[in-house]
Amino acid sequence: QITLKESGPTLVEPTETLTLTCTFSGFSLNTGRVGVGWIRQPPGKALEWLALIYWDGDKRYSPSLKSRLTLTDTSKNQVVLIMTNMDPVDTATYYCAHWFSRPSGSGKTFDYWGQGTLVTVPS
C-alpha cells in the first residue's frame, strides 16, 4: 500500500525559505521507473506542478520556479522540497505524489497523493 505524507511549517515569513518533507511508504525510490512529485494549489485555485525526482536521481523543476526550487532525496523514504524567497503568492496547499512510468514510456502520471499541507505566507 502506497502512502505519502507532507510535513513542514504552516507559516513562513516573506523572503524566508520553505522546507517541506514528503515521507512515503509502500515503494522505494531505488525501484525503477518511479518518482516523487510536488504539486501545489493556492486556496480556491488550480493545481500547479512544481518538481519531480526520478528513481535514477534525475530532478526536474517547473521552468517558472526553477531558480527557487531544490529537491533532495534523503534515501530514508523521504524527499525534501526547498523553496527560497517565499512570497504571499506562494500561499498554497502543497502535495507530494507518487509517480510511475512504464518501460514503453507510457504511464507517467501521479497515482497516489499525500493529504497535502497548507503553507501560509502573510502579506
Next chain:
Amino acid sequence: QSALTQPASVSGSPGQSITISCTGTSSDVGSYNLVSWYQQYPGKAPKLMIYEDSNRPSGISNRFSGSKSGNTASLTISGLQAEDEADYYCSSYAGSITRYVFGTGTRVTVL
C-alpha cells in the same frame, strides 16, 4: 507554459451524462497520449480517475471515461450521481523541459 483550458463549471441531473473538455496545445495534449484526470473534493487531495488519455486505474467506476482528439481531451461521466459532485482537473505530460501542466479545473454540479 500555460495551463490547460477547462470550462469553469459543468452541471447535469442524476442519471445524465456530462463531458468536461481540456484544451491544450500541440506541445502537450496533442503530442503525447499522457493526459490524466483527477477528482478532488473540497479540502481533500486529488484522486486519479483516468491516465494515458483513457485508462482507468483499478477501482475506478466505468462510469468515468476519457478520450482525446487533437489538442483536446475529454472526461465523460455517465449515469451522473450525487457523489460525482466535485472539482475535476486534467493534466498532461508536456515534454522534457516543462514536464507537466495542469488544467484550470472544472466544478461539476449535480442538479
